[in-house]
Amino acid sequence: MTVTDDLSTTAPAASGPTATAGRTVTLKIRRFDPEVSAKPLWKSYTVPFDPSDRLLDALHYVKWNLDGSLSFRRSCAHGVCGSDAMRINGSNRLACKVLVKDLGPEISIEPIKGLPVEKDLIVDMEPFFDAFRAVKPYLIAEGHEPTRERLQSAADRERFDDTTKCIMCAACTTSCPVFWNDGEYFGPAAMVAAHRFIFDSRDAGADERLEILNEREGVWRCRTTFNCSNACPRGIQVTKAIQEVKRALIFRRF
Amino acid sequence: MPKAPAGTLYRGREGMWSWVAHRITGVLIFFFLFAHVLDTALVRVSPSSYDSVIATYKNPIVNLMEVGLVAAVVFHALNGIRITLIDFWKSGPRFQRQMLYTEIVVWLVLVVPGAFFMLKHMFETLFGSAS
Numbered sequence: 513m514t515v516t517d518d519l520s521t522t523a524p525a526a527s528g529p530t531a532t533a534g535r536t537v538t539l540k541i542r543r544f545d546p547e548v549s550a551k552p553l554w555k556s557y558t559v560p561f562d563p564s565d566r567l568l569d570a571l572h573y574v575k576w577n578l579d580g581s582l583s584f585r586r587s588c589a590h591g592v593c594g595s596d597a598m599r600i601n602g603s604n605r606l607a608c609k610v611l612v613k614d615l616g617p618e619i620s621i622e623p624i625k626g627l628p629v630e631k632d633l634i635v636d637m638e639p640f641f642d643a644f645r646a647v648k649p650y651l652i653a654e655g656h657e658p659t660r661e662r663l664q665s666a667a668d669r670e671r672f673d674d675t676t677k678c679i680m681c682a683a684c685t686t687s688c689p690v691f692w693n694d695g696e697y698f699g700p701a702a703m704v705a706a707h708r709f710i711f712d713s714r715d716a717g718a719d720e721r722l723e724i725l726n727e728r729e730g731v732w733r734c735r736t737t738f739n740c741s742n743a744c745p746r747g748i749q750v751t752k753a754i755q756e757v758k759r760a761l762i763f764r765r766f
Numbered sequence: 767m768p769k770a771p772a773g774t775l776y777r778g779r780e781g782m783w784s785w786v787a788h789r790i791t792g793v794l795i796f797f798f799l800f801a802h803v804l805d806t807a808l809v810r811v812s813p814s815s816y817d818s819v820i821a822t823y824k825n826p827i828v829n830l831m832e833v834g835l836v837a838a839v840v841f842h843a844l845n846g847i848r849i850t851l852i853d854f855w856k857s858g859p860r861f862q863r864q865m866l867y868t869e870i871v872v873w874l875v876l877v878v879p880g881a882f883f884m885l886k887h888m889f890e891t892l893f894g895s896a897s
């Protein structure tokens with residue numbers, strides 16, 4: 513770790529969503545701007561906060577009141593769009609889902625690992641989406657198209673319910689030591705997407721997808737570290753989903 | 767990835783650290799076996815040099831390394847069973863943490879008495895109680 517610059521900026525009595533709070537917290541953010549320096553550096557910001565503030569509010573405070581050059585992605589601010597996965601105090605979380613008060617007096621914030629950093633907390637998500645596309649994450653149906661909707665029993669729907677919840681935030685894939693060392697690895701999120709269709713009774717593409725995941729960079733790379741399951745903001749049992757794909761490959765029972 | 771200096775260590779939980787330990791112990795065992803195959807093969811080349819190599823092992827440092835080897839092998843084997851269960855047993859992923867804690871208890875039960883008996887002889891010769 514190189515702390516090339518530890519610039520502390522104290523908050524002025526600025527206006528903002530959290531300016532009325534009495535307590536403050538230090539955000540230690542890993543900044544990177546390729547136009548300024550080839551090396552990332554840590555910068556600290558002191559930010560006031562309310563007990564109800566989420567980390568995203570604190571980041572907004574920095575951007576709007578202290579340093580407008582800070583870049584990060586966010587959209588919904590409510591844990592549904594999947595834009596703001598970042599490494600918070602060492603592990604992947606959504607900034608909009610964690611409370612500042614739970615994170616301690618000093619909070620370290622870094623971009624998610626294993627994808628090329630473009631600026632500050634923004635990474636290039638394209639390799640992540642490539643892996644997603646590669647598992648054919650759409651319904652593959654056979655036979656005549658029915659005139660009504662494709663019916664499914666509640667039990668059949670339940671079978672893959674867990675993996676329908678994914679918001680494509682990449683918290684799981686970028687928490688995976690295998691993915692950090694091998695960017696070609698499909699990664700947990702793509703396997704969650706594959707699982708969602710492999711175990712859907714209406715889908716006929718299971719064999720195709722299983723073959724894809726049986727390849728070199730597929731499920732057999734998984735070392736069951738459970739980092740993905742611990743990181744998923746949607747509470748998806750990611751390692752379990754991957755295991756079910758492994759078991760399906762071994763037993764070919766759906 | 768850009769050639770950025772590393773950030774903080776990823777804060778993983780039980781699963782990540784047990785995997786790190788599994789890989790470290792696996793590599794350690796590999797190096798031991800590598801050396802062990804060589805020294806054992808020596809007996810066919812020259813039994814007397816084999817004897818002299820084995821004689822160099824009879825010292826407290828190697829004794830401690832043996833204890834470390836036993837600790838590593840026992841961990842690797844128990845954790846290997848856990849990983850196998852995670853992959854093959856339907857409820858494996860759900861109970862991975864409980865399996866790890868059980869494994870650590872079994873590991874202690876095997877390694878602590880094992881280390882005691884392995885080191886007993888060394889202490890007796892070093893500090894000379896009963897010969």
Ligand code: HEM
Pocket residue numbers: 734735736785788789791792793795796797799839842843844845846847849850
């Ligand atoms: C005592 C019996 C053993 C058992 C039950 C066992 C079990 C396992 C299992 C299940 C794995 C897969 C780990 C994973 O998927 O993450 C593994 C990995 C490994 N084992 Fe063993 N093993 C044993 C002995 C050995 C020996 C004798 C060596 C050394 C020659 C060794 C070296 C390794 C290494 C280097 C890995 C790779 C670790 C990784 O991928 O992270 N193991 N072992």
Ligand code: SF4
Pocket residue numbers: 677678679680681682683684685700701704743744745746747748750
């Ligand atoms: S499985 Fe969870 S952590 Fe992974 S991309 Fe989907 S929502 Fe994010």
Ligand code: FES
Pocket residue numbers: 585586587588589590591592593594595596597606607608609
């Ligand atoms: S901003 Fe949409 S998930 Fe956090």
